[in-house]
Amino acid sequence: MEKEFKSGFVSIIGRTNVGKSTLINSLVGEKIAIMTNKPQTTRTAIRAIVNRENSQIVIIDTPGIHKPKSKLGETMNDTAFGVTSDVDVILFLIEATSKNIGPGDRKIIEKIKQANKKTILIINKIDLVKKEELLSLIELYSAEYNFSAILPISALKQDSTELVLEEITKLLKPGPAFYDTEEYTDQTMRQLAEETIREKALKLLDDEVPHGLYVEVEKMKLSKSREDNKPFYNIEATIYCLRESHKGIIIGKKGQMLKKIGTYARQDLENTLGMKVNLKTWVKVKEDWQDTDSIVKKFKWSN
Ligand SMILES: Nc1nc2c(ncn2[C@@H]2O[C@H](COP(=O)(O)OP(=O)(O)OP(=O)(O)O)[C@@H](O)[C@H]2O)c(=O)[nH]1
Ligand SMILES: [Mg+2]
Structure with missing residues (x-):
């Protein structure tokens, strides 16, 4: 049986x-x-x-x-x-x-x-x-x-x-399957990209800075390469942090740190998405985002 x-x-x-x-x-x-x-x-x-x-x-x-x-x-x-x-x-x-x-x-x-x-x-x-x-x-x-x-x-x-x-x-x-059996997460590509960038920043930066970060993908667009007609993603994201001094650390000397974060995130995303990714990142200060309702509500549980 x-x-x-x-x-x-x-x-x-x-x-x-x-x-x-x-x-x-x-x-x-x-x-x-x-x-x-x-x-x-x-x-x-x-x-x-x-x-x-x-x-x-x-x-x-x-x-x-x-x-x-x-x-x-x-x-x-x-x-x-x-x-x-x-x-x-x-x-x-x-x-x-x-x-x-x-x-x-x-x-x-x-x-x-x-x-x-x-x-x-x-x-x-x-x-x-x-x-x-x-x-x-x-x-x-x-x-x-x-x-x-x-x-x-x-x-x-x-x-x-x-x-x-x-x-x-x-x-x-x-009971029956609730999701398509091909699926393995309900995260959107956008969330995945945001989290991947945040992970690299968390790993590369020291204590105080990383916890004040959040990442927002502003643009995620699928395009086709003119050279070989293969699809690729154009992703633009902003890393928000709590202070000007943190911004300096995230960008690093001659932009080295931000470049590193971007490179590691791009490599991971290319693996997950199975195609080439162009990733552009910016850093901005938003001092009180952790106490701003409109941002914090993104992290609420909704079933
Ligand atoms: N030695 C050892 N380390 C582990 C094991 N499982 C996880 N870790 C390490 O523990 C750390 C935290 O792992 P996470 O999976 O991020 O922990 P988490 O509970 O999801 O943490 P939060 O999301 O912050 O609540 C990482 O450095 C992991 O590599 C384990 O079985 N053995
Ligand atoms: Mg966890």
Whole structure:
């Protein structure tokens, strides 16, 4: 007998920097969400679609829970918590290196209790600890909630990530595919371009500057090359930052830094889009954008 098709929505929640986006990309097998070693990388909910022969799992990446310092930060936390009430299964990600339950994780546990959904606890980054160290962490967390499963994994090394999909599938109900089975994200090309540029800036710049950045693509146009008639994208984007001094750092000496950001972003985009890309970037200062409602609303969760 053929297996019944299963489908459902899953959200991934956890403190900032625990590896949520890394896990999502590894499960989908495509780079959908940007990942960096800087906290607060993901700013909004992003849907990733895992298509398999007998199932379709829609996993929603969310911003990391952190102590907010602006309207943007508050919105990011609200988005992460908001998603939990709209899904069938929750993945709660923690780090194997944790020794106790900190205030951020406490808050998440409270929300999980309120949501009262099937929840899988995922202990990520097991490549950084000895196996024995996991036992006390497992004990600590099992006492807090009746998790449907507890899975120690390494998203980076792709260790036991397949088990995550297996456990999710066990918890899903029979149902149809919600998205075309060829699709793997609901992000637009424009969002993808914005996020790619932001990722390169986050990776290349130091601490204070990157968190004040946001990227807006002003133009994204498909054209055909006159030389060989092949299609290519013309993309124009602005990188906004909080201060004049930041602008100088982003542009760099003789424009070197901006050039680097642009080159790395273009290479990534060419890979993802499968065609040549012309990318032009500008830098502008917008001091209070993180507290400007019209901008921050872009990061709100809407289902
Ligand atoms: N050693 C190790 N590092 C990992 C693992 N998974 C993720 N990382 C690293 O952890 C850092 C954060 O990863 P992200 O996937 O951006 O984390 P995130 O939870 O999405 O972070 P936010 O979007 O800021 O909330 C990156 O430097 C990853 O390479 C893992 O299994 N082992
Ligand atoms: Mg992330």
